[in-house]
Amino acid sequence: MAKNKNLIYIAxxxxxxxxxxxxxxxxxxxxxxxxxxxxxxxxxxAKELLxxxxxxxxxxxxxxxxxxxxxxxxxxxRFEGDIIKQVDxxxxxxxxxxxxxxxxxxxxxxxxxxxxxxxxxxxLGATFFGLSTYFYIIIAAGHNGKxxxxxxxAPLLAGILLVYIRKSYIWGFIVTTLFMGLQIAANHxxxxxxxxxxxxxxxxxxxxxxxxxxxPMKHFLIxxxxxxxxxxxxxxxxxxxxxxxxxxxxxxxRGKQILTNDxxxxxxxxMDKESxxxxxxxxxxxxxxxxxxxxxxxxxxxxxxxxxxxxQELVQENVGSQAEMDRISKGFSGVTYWGDQPGTSxxxxxxxxxxxxxxxxxxFAWKKYRYWVLGASILTILLAWGSNFMPLSDFFIDFVPxxxxxxxxxxxxxxxxxxxxxIAIVGLYRFFTDEKxxxxxxxxxxxxxxxxxxxxxxxxLVLGKSLLGFHTxxxxxxxxxFLLDYLVDERFKLFRIDAxxxxxxVAIAAAALFMVLKQKLSQNIALVIIGVVSLFDLWTVNxxxxxxxxxxxxxxxxxxxxxxxxELLVEKVQGNPNLESILSTVNINKTLxxxxxxxxxxxxIYNQTLGTTSETNTSYFKASIGGYHAVKLRRYDDLLNExxxxxxSVKTPKILNLLNTKYMIFGGxxxxxxxxxxxANGNAWFVSDLKFVxxxxxxxxxxxxxxxxxxxxxxxxxxxxxxxxxxxxDSTAFINLTKYQPNExxxxxxxxxxxxxxxxxxxxxxxxxxFVDEKEVPYIKADxxxxxxxxxxxxxxxxxxxxxxxxxxxxxxxxxxxxxxxALSGFGIYFLYRKRDKSKAENI
Numbered sequence: 090m091a092k093n094k095n096l097i098y099i100a101x102x103x104x105x106x107x108x109x110x111x112x113x114x115x116x117x118x119x120x121x122x123x124x125x126x127x128x129x130x131x132x133x134x135a136k137e138l139l140x141x142x143x144x145x146x147x148x149x150x151x152x153x154x155x156x157x158x159x160x161x162x163x164x165x166x167r168f169e170g171d172i173i174k175q176v177d178x179x180x181x182x183x184x185x186x187x188x189x190x191x192x193x194x195x196x197x198x199x200x201x202x203x204x205x206x207x208x209x210x211x212x213l214g215a216t217f218f219g220l221s222t223y224f225y226i227i228i229a230a231g232h233n234g235k236x237x238x239x240x241x242x243a244p245l246l247a248g249i250l251l252v253y254i255r256k257s258y259i260w261g262f263i264v265t266t267l268f269m270g271l272q273i274a275a276n277h278x279x280x281x282x283x284x285x286x287x288x289x290x291x292x293x294x295x296x297x298x299x300x301x302x303x304x305p306m307k308h309f310l311i312x313x314x315x316x317x318x319x320x321x322x323x324x325x326x327x328x329x330x331x332x333x334x335x336x337x338x339x340x341x342x343r344g345k346q347i348l349t350n351d352x353x354x355x356x357x358x359x360m361d362k363e364s365x366x367x368x369x370x371x372x373x374x375x376x377x378x379x380x381x382x383x384x385x386x387x388x389x390x391x392x393x394x395x396x397x398x399x400x401q402e403l404v405q406e407n408v409g410s411q412a413e414m415d416r417i418s419k420g421f422s423g424v425t426y427w428g429d430q431p432g433t434s435x436x437x438x439x440x441x442x443x444x445x446x447x448x449x450x451x452x453f454a455w456k457k458y459r460y461w462v463l464g465a466s467i468l469t470i471l472l473a474w475g476s477n478f479m480p481l482s483d484f485f486i487d488f489v490p491x492x493x494x495x496x497x498x499x500x501x502x503x504x505x506x507x508x509x510x511x512i513a514i515v516g517l518y519r520f521f522t523d524e525k526x527x528x529x530x531x532x533x534x535x536x537x538x539x540x541x542x543x544x545x546x547x548x549x550l551v552l553g554k555s556l557l558g559f560h561t562x563x564x565x566x567x568x569x570x571f572l573l574d575y576l577v578d579e580r581f582k583l584f585r586i587d588a589x590x591x592x593x594x595v596a597i598a599a600a601a602l603f604m605v606l607k608q609k610l611s612q613n614i615a616l617v618i619i620g621v622v623s624l625f626d627l628w629t630v631n632x633x634x635x636x637x638x639x640x641x642x643x644x645x646x647x648x649x650x651x652x653x654x655x656e657l658l659v660e661k662v663q664g665n666p667n668l669e670s671i672l673s674t675v676n677i678n679k680t681l682x683x684x685x686x687x688x689x690x691x692x693x694i695y696n697q698t699l700g701t702t703s704e705t706n707t708s709y710f711k712a713s714i715g716g717y718h719a720v721k722l723r724r725y726d727d728l729l730n731e732x733x734x735x736x737x738s739v740k741t742p743k744i745l746n747l748l749n750t751k752y753m754i755f756g757g758x759x760x761x762x763x764x765x766x767x768x769a770n771g772n773a774w775f776v777s778d779l780k781f782v783x784x785x786x787x788x789x790x791x792x793x794x795x796x797x798x799x800x801x802x803x804x805x806x807x808x809x810x811x812x813x814x815x816x817x818x819d820s821t822a823f824i825n826l827t828k829y830q831p832n833e834x835x836x837x838x839x840x841x842x843x844x845x846x847x848x849x850x851x852x853x854x855x856x857x858x859x860f861v862d863e864k865e866v867p868y869i870k871a872d873x874x875x876x877x878x879x880x881x882x883x884x885x886x887x888x889x890x891x892x893x894x895x896x897x898x899x900x901x902x903x904x905x906x907x908x909x910x911x912a913l914s915g916f917g918i919y920f921l922y923r924k925r926d927k928s929k930a931e932n933i
Contacts, residue, residue, distance in 0.1 A: 098208045102198055106215065110183070110190035113628070116637050117184045122646035123639055124667040125231025129649045130717040133705025135164045137712075137831055142167075149832040150333070150856070151891040154708040155716025156725045157693065157748055157874075158831075158851040160337050160893075163276075163720050168329040170900040172907045173270040180271070181237070186228045186635075192240040194219035197510065199264075200243040203250050204458070204511060205518040209613070213517075213620050217510035218243060220627035222381065222438035223503065225635040230434055235500075238275035242284055242507050244268040248319070249288065252312045253295050254457060259917035262315050266910050269323025276330060279495040280503060286472075287465040287504045294461035303457075322913075325906030329899030336855050336895055341720045343494045347785045348727055366482060368497035369475025370437075371429035373557065377436035378505065379444045380549075381630050382587040383557070384428035385580050387435035391633060396424040396579050400572065407571050420567025427561050427580060429477060430499065435634045437502040439509050441591035442598045442623040445542055447509040450516025452534045453526065462512045469504040496719075517619075521605070521612045532606055539599035546592045553588070554581055590626065597622050641668055650709045652679040674699065674706055677758045681710040684752055684763065691772055691829040692751035693849075698761050701733060707754075714750055724874040725851060731789055740793035746770050747797050747872060749849035772826040773836055775844040775880075776801045777818035781808060788873045801847050801871040810869050814879045817842035824880070824887070832891040839884050846887065847877045856893030861885055 111117070132139075137154040138161050141147075148169075152161050168174070181188040197218040201211025227235050248265030251257045272281055292313070299309035324331060338344055346361075376383045382390075408414050426433055439447075451463055471481050475498035485492045520531060549556065559580040560573060568576070601618045604610035642661060645651070645668060651658065654675045662668040677698050684694065693714050696707040701715035708716055714733075721729075732744040745753070751769045756762040778800040782788050791802040822840030838846065852870040859868040859878050862885055871877035880887065 095208065099198075099202075102208055102212045102215070103195060105212070106191050106194035106198070106219070107183070107187075109194065109216075109219075110187040113190060113631075114184075114187050116640035117187060120643055121640040122643050123185055123228070123231075124641040124646055124649070125229065125233070125639075127231030128233065129231070130705045131165065131231070132647075132649060133707075133709035134716055134718060135161070136709045138164055138166060141831060149830070149891075150893055150896060151832045151853075153691075153693075153712045153831050153850075155705065155713055155718055156721050156729075156851075157714065158712075158853075159718070159722055159725075160333070160853065160856075162330070162333045162337050163718070168333075168896065168900065168903070170904045171274070171327075171329060172904070173326040174274045176267075177237070177271050177274050185233075189224070189228060189233075189236050189240060190219060193224060193236075193243075196240055196243040196247075200247040200250070200511065201514055203247040203255060204515055207518060209616055210514045210518045213616060213623075214510045214514035216620060216624055216627075217440060217443045217513060218507065220440070220624065220631060221506040221510075222435060222627065222631050222634065223506060225631040226387075226435040229635040229639050234275060234277045235280055238272060238277035238280040239503055239507075241268050241272040241275060242280075242503070245272050245284070246288070246291075246507070246511075249291065249316055252315050253291070253309075256308060256312075258311070258315055259921055261312075262319055262917065263914045265316060265319035266323050266914075269320055270326040270907075270910070273324055273327040273331065276334075278334075279500065282491060282495065283469065283501045283504050284507075286469065286501075287508065290461040290465040290468075294457065294464075298457065322906050322910050326903055326910065328902035328906065329896055332895040332899040332902075333893060336893070338494070338720070340722055340724075340853060340855075342723050342726050343720060344723055347723055348789065349786060362476075362482075362486060365486065365493060365496045366476040366498060368430050368433075368499045369477050370473040370499040370502065372474055372477055374428045374430075374436075375470055375473070377428075378439040378502070378509075379441055380546075380584065380587050380591050381436045381438040382583045383436070385423075385425040385559075385583060387634065388423045388426040388432040389434070390425040390583070392579075392583065393423070393425045396576075399575065399579075400424060403572055403575060407569065413569070416567050417569070417572065420561075420563040420565075422561065422563065424576065425580070425583070427559060427564070427576075433499075437499070437506065438627075438630055439506055440623055440627050441594045442619060442626060443509055443513055445538070445595045445598055446513035446517055446619075448538050448542065449520065449534065450512035450514075452538070453516035453520045453523075453531075454512050455515065455519065458512060458515050462508045466505050466508050469501045473499050473501050475499070517616075520602070521615075528606060532603075535599065535602055535606070539595065539602075542595050543592060543599075546588055546595070550585060550588050550592075553584060557584070559584070594622055594626050638665055639667065641665065645671055650678050650706055651675050652682045674758050677754070677761045678706055678710070680754065680761045680763060681707055685710045688751070690751075691826060692749050692769065695745055695750045695753045697753070697755050698758050702729065714745070714748055722851065722853070722874075727789060728874060732793060737793070742766075742768070743793055743795075743797060747792065747849065747875070770798055770847075770849060772834075772850075773824045773846055773848045774798060775819070775822045775824060775838075775840060776847055777816050777842075777844065779803050779811070779816060779845065781805050785873070792872045797847075797872060801845055801877060802873065803869070803871055803877075807869045810867065811879070815843050816845050816879070819844065834889050836887040837884075838880055838887060840880065840882055842882050844880050844882075845871070845877055846880045847871050847875055848889070850876050850889070852876050855895070856891050858890050858892060860888040860890075863888070 134155045137152045138149060141149045148167055150161050150166055151158065152164060180192060183191055194215040198211045198215040201214040202208065205211065224236055224239065244264065245268040248261055248268055251261030251264055255261070295309055298304045299306045371384065374384050404417065408417065423432060451459055471478055472485065475482055519526060554577065559577040564573060564576065598619050601610060601615040605612055605615045649671055651671050652675060654672065658672060662672050681694070693712045694707050695714040699706060703717055704715065705717050707713035728744065732741050745766065746769050749769050749772055750766055753764045753766055754761050755764060776799055780791060780795060780800050780802050782791055782802060783805050788802055788804055795802060819840045819842045822844055824836050824838040824846050826834060827837050828835035834850065852874050857876070859866050861878065861880060866878060868876055868878040878887065
């Protein structure tokens with residue numbers, strides 16, 4: 090009976106999560122969809138991939154849409170036999186973002202049920218975790234892969250705790266393996282990596298407990314073996330994705346550096362430190378976990394518009410010279426946010442009550458949770474400081490495997506956002522239910538923690554201006570007193586409102602706990618009070634960053650690259666900044682559409698109107714020189730930095746010609762100017778002059794100096810390719826593209842002499858195959874980043890196709906591992922039921 094009653098409460102909790110998710114996302118009821126910046130960029134960059142899938146019913150693993158061409162592994166490609174990803178899609182059955190919110194709630198509910206085996210605390214913890222402000226910020230931005238990964242944090246940890254803590258080996262294996270597979274399938278390695286750092290503390294904690302004989306060593310070894318097997322099988326289910334990405338990442342900005350210059354050295358792996366650590370959390374900024382607007386919140390807070398208008402008025406009233414205006418400009422970054430990061434969409438707010446209860450949890454929770462959660466929380470906070478705590482950052486960058494593959498260390502705070510709600514509910518549960526904790530101990534800790542927390546808030550409220558400053562060093566240096574004083578006052582007002590709220594929320598929670606101790610309030614009422622106040626707190630803060638303004642009509646969400654302005658479009662905008670961005674790019678989109686309609690051949694467009702490396706409007710209509718992607722191929726990124734980040738009137742045009750840039754667009758989005766480029770090299774060309782160079786630095790420098798229509802720059806390492814092959818000029822020779830698909834190109838050539846054909850296609854050493862007259866032949870890299878092949882005299886057909894071997898190999902490993910998971914799970918469940926039936930028979 091009790092078991093059935095518990096199942097009813099669990100079912101009710103899941104319904105509550107669905108209701109909460111829908112209530113937060115009410116615009117979905119009217120058919121509106123989220124307008125997410127990164128998803129808009131994805132729609133542009135993946136257009137060629139999506140069109141190919143729609144037209145041919147299969148995948149292309151290469152696309153020419155962005156950055157001259159790149160694999161689609163990180164652009165939303167699908168893998169045949171990827172069953173675990175289908176499971177993920179079934180779990181995300183609700184409309185976006187309701188699906189994310191529901192799974193965040195439900196996943197932590199499972200973790201709570203494993204940790205304390207009480208649905209009330211699991212439900213409370215689920216709201217603590219599922220309403221973490223950072224999740225709503227990344228949903229608004231469109232970091233769907235990131236939030237998709239995070240939603241499987243809690244259930245994966247639940248599976249591991251089932252094995253280590255609950256000694257439920259079979260169910261622990263099933264849960265751990267399933268959610269390990271889903272975690273990897275969500276395809277955000279950075280988030281998974283950060284979770285594994287926390288899990289490392291759990292492993293060390295269990296090892297120490299076994300050494301101290303607080304748990305049997307046999308249990309520890311069996312548990313570790315089961316979890317290792319779960320991890321291997323879970324990862325194996327994603328073999329296609331992992332193998333393809335592993336092969337790809339070596340050739341990207343996350344892989345080994347090719348050039349040697351001021352920022353990096355050839356052969357070093359990962360990104361340069363400056364890029365890695367750009368988004369480092371400030372040390373004081375960590376208190377944003379507790380007070381959201383400690384440092385102004387986000388760069389674009391709702392109050393920012395009014396503040397900016399007042400700043401402009403003050404400047405007009407008080408500034409009388411251009412020199413003073415220029416000085417102010419040097420110090421200006423934003424009116425609301427004044428922290429250490431270049432800018433931010435919002436704070437990693439965890440909730441005042443959650444942080445308060447987490448502090449209590451470190452005193453009240455069982456030691457088997459307390460120490461590893463504390464250690465993981467401290468380390469991840471220190472790592473989030475990045476450039477503000479270089480001794481630790483340097484150590485991890487230089488010595489910890491793969492750490493230097495990831496940027497934005499501030500995002501590691503997702504670990505804290507998982508662990509604080511966990512330790513909070515474990516501590517709260519033990520506070521209310523564990524008789525081993527004396528009343529005196531509970532009261533003493535409650536007085537110390539609540540008194541210290543409320544005291545800190547009072548100190549910040551009274552001495553905040555002198556302690557926190559509310560300005561950046563740049564602002565202090567360049568702003569005149571009238572402007573600096575105004576910003577400091579306004580920022581302090583924002584802080585004071587949130588600090589007072591935090592004081593009230595903590596006071597209510599502390600009072601509820603004291604009243605339970607004094608038996609003036611029941612445990613259930615106290616839980617309701619804490620839950621409702623925390624829900625109100627997080628809900629209202631989250632609405633600053635993800636609210637009804639983030640939703641737009643379906644037509645705009647699914648077709649953000651509008652090419653015609655209309656009264657309807659103008660009416661729909663109505664001051665919505667998201668839709669204003671659609672309206673502002675109508676003219677440039679129309680220009681791109683016109684070019685693509687009039688000239689349907691295969692070529693690239695160089696578009697400078699929207700920022701070459703920060704837009705995919707161009708890619709939506711035609712192949713682009715630029716694009717928007719965090720994992721560009723290393724050689725292409727080197728080329729951008731060398732020749733396109735700063736324009737050279739002689740060298741840059743040569744590079745654009747090399748990349749078959751047939752059209753260039755200058756000016757602004759409102760009045761774009763199209764400049765045809767008749768000097769583009771075309772899709773392929775013959776060269777008869779070879780320039781061999783020793784180093785990559787010489788290679789990339791040379792391509793800006795030579796006449797690349799006649800000469801190819803070849804690495805000395807490829808000299809052997811020409812053994813027995815001659816190259817001779819022929820003014821009548823030609824090579825033309827006759828068929829284009831992103832993963833298959835065909836050319837016809839004619840020449841009286843042997844030639845080296847250079848293709849305006851990006852060199853990638855894995856998966857591309859070259860055929861001359863249907864016979865596969867080796868090819869080389871030319872001009873630092875293009876493909877080239879030797880072509881004998883005569884008439885020939887040349888074909889290149891992209892068939893990565895890792896896709897086929899990975900498919901069979903994925904299927905084998907998923908089959909193994911099903912077989913082992915089935916056997917395990919059968920064993921459990923047989924054991925239960927046997928136990929029942931013995932008791933009759």
